[in-house]
Amino acid sequence: MATLQTAWTSPTDLNYGNTYNSTTRDIATVPVAGSSLRLTFSNLWSSTPTTFSAVTVGAQQSGPDVIPGTFVPVTFNHGSRSVTIAPYGRVVSDPVPFAVHAGESIAVSMATVGAATVSAHTCCSGPIDSYATSDGVGNLTLSPTAAGFNPLISSTFMRWLSVIQVAGSPAQGTVVAFGDSITDGFGYLNQGFSWVNAMQARIAHLPPSEQVVVVNSGIAGDTLTVFPPHDSYAEGSGGLPGVTRLNMDALSLPGVKSIVLLLGTNDIWFGAGGVTGHPIPPYGTAPSIEAGMRQVVNAAHAHHVKIFGVTLLPRSTSTAADHDLPENWTPAEQATLTAVNTWMLSPHTPFDKVINLNAVMSDVYNGDCRPTIPFAPYFNPDHLHPNVAGETIMADAISTTLFGIAQAPQVAPLVTATPTRDCPAAQLAAQVLAAGRQPATPPTTTTTTITTTTTMPASTNYSSMAKRILEVALLVLVVLLVVALWNARRRALRRRAARRRTQRPRSHPRPPGPPRSPPPPRRGPGPRRP
Template sequence: MMAGKRSLFWVGALSVAAMSASAEPAHWAASWAAPPAPPSLAVPNLPTSFITPSFRNQTIVQVVRLSRGGRALRLRLTNEYGTEPLRIGAARIALVDEAGRVIEQTRRRVTFAGAREARVPAGVPWVSDPVALSVPDRARVQIALYLPDDTGPCTCHATAGATGLASPPGDYTDKPFAPAGTFSARAFVSEVDVVTSAAPHVVVAFGDSITDGYQSSADADRRWPDQLVRRLATRGRAAISMANAGLSGNRILLDGVPALFGQSAVARFDRDVLAVPGVGTVIVLLGINDIGQKRATPVTAAEIIAGYRQLIDRAHAKGLRIVGGTMLPYEGAPYYRVEGDKVRVAVNDWIRSARAFDAVIDFDRAMRDPSRPARLRPELQSGDWLHPNDAGYKVMADAVDAAVLR
């Protein structure tokens, strides 16, 4: 057994060495992301799909859409909100075609310091070894994790906009299975990075449920950051690396209630933006939940602006370009208030005029009803008058001038 482990370690070490010795330079760039948040159990008025899943002696399979390709990739797993170590019994990745079929010749084992298993301590992320695989731009990648022990409520991204599959008991990382269940969270995977030859310039979309793509079509990659990547690719531009750091329910100033809405933006900014490999630009679209969600004293425009300034100063200290997105109209949403909308308008006016951000994307102007500017255009909203539909997310993507991304 020990000899086998040593052999596997040397295989992993040699693959890393081979990459390092390549004639082309190697740069890591984030190509996909889903920020984790604390688990949440059943609470009143919370959709059952938001309840955090757990797994035991099961393989879970998730498919992610990368933005930029490369000649190798690695996984960033997460047990950051776990209270016990997380054991990964096996892990594999494979490319998936547009019909959802695994391309068998691309199936690869994922290792951790050369070992097939990993024990992820409570409270931390865990990065895999590089996996040598030629990955095209906008590739779909299947990630299969075998979880032999009881995981407890997972460290998850609650609103994946995608369907995960859970197996019957056993390790199915290298073969198909009839699902024993499905789930709608991103479980234990928070980032996929790729190796590129050119120095990367990763764009992080940092926001709430509107950036997270809530109410967009499931399993279709119709969030506005996805549609922006697609738009630029179809126009013959070089692919951009996009990491979606949207987190449904997120606020700038306060942690989420319930917990799955995540730590405040000012608290998670270092992890979800500054620590992202290759980050060069961040687009901020936040504040509507600070205005709308209940708190003892309603938030003021000055408080939201102070939160923005924190993000701006910290981004600039790291040499990043930071772009401000104006908040969308929300009249008709369950938490709409006239006084709250006055705050939104005041903050948007500041975003446009203060020149504190390096550039501005006027999502508000692109999405509002010209005859009733406090609300979204009816044909672009999903039914709750807060979140766009697929067509609305496309309008948001089209509102982004590619020049602001560099």
């Protein structure tokens, strides 16, 4: 089998109820082409075994419908059509001879035998990702229509399916986006859209052989570090903490070449008493978060995987009026966030590169200069989760050259955001955003009724200015050289004429002319002509 690389992920984070003798059909979109597949199924949140009597893969038509004739059976353990997944375990299929096209959505159908507890990825609101039958309906893994599937239990939560690997892809490896709800795409207005979607859209403009796959390993409510029981969302949706699940959800995946880490803001909130109402130091402090980051970086480097850190985004208090549960953000929590970001950006950082998205997402545009406050047009009403415009600008600020590929074109921004003049934080935001631009694209402002590109102030456009100055200087030098050559030519002609006059033979005297009149007397020291 050709070299495998990971093309899609959906890490499970919660027990999502029980089922019995039913069929589940998960829909996943694979961003790159491949000649065959391998599928991973997770039983991580079940204390009992789960048995699939049959699994198939086919090309999605729409909803739960599958294009007739595209079903291919999935086998396990060298040819078995059925498989039992151990409690808290996972299973990987045999290679599946199913060719997938770039951007194609596939339908993976699983028929359970007996009782089963569902392990699911519980984010986010948006398109339906998973369809299921009622209990007792049985095996519909080869049914191409929606008949038999219960629309009342369709879900945006992916069930059991957690990893898709492809073989024979022209892409150059996999980048894992490792984070929390900000990476996962949580938000009232997002419909599951994340900066990962925007980044993959950028990369899709490159030739297939120059692309990488960016897979989403975000879990809403996730923390970086380990918290005591019942002090975080771990029991309710947050999944395993980053330091615990790093190997399973990133380092063990085939083809991974780098990781982008955006975790830590939940640690601050939980540590300050976000769940209990009482601070629980040392959890959620700057030293504990920094120690967690070092642990993750060391593990990545031990696997020869590069890891890029993203500074924690600005946030502020949300209330019931903001369409969310009240979530207070105190000056002490802000001080912790600032301390973590300062350490990340310092020479002591362990990361291969730090991407300062905090600067890009701060309120430093359109006349404002408040670097600790979220820029409202980039965020959902909760002042915490970026909206589609915010997720898009985050992807635009990450240079794809970090992943060993060419600089991909930026996605058109969705809101007007002009860095505020005389605001140092705005200048920093513009510089960070410029890192994601194509080298040949000049930083200009384009405004329409829908989108406006973020303007980089002229004072920061040093490379363009230097190029223009050099061009002018070269032009001046050329003009001076031409003038110098012309003057030298004139002097040479004058000297040649003088020599000819002095060397004229005496036998040819100048013919006499009319008598010359004496010159008029000078009247003063007026200016002389050259």
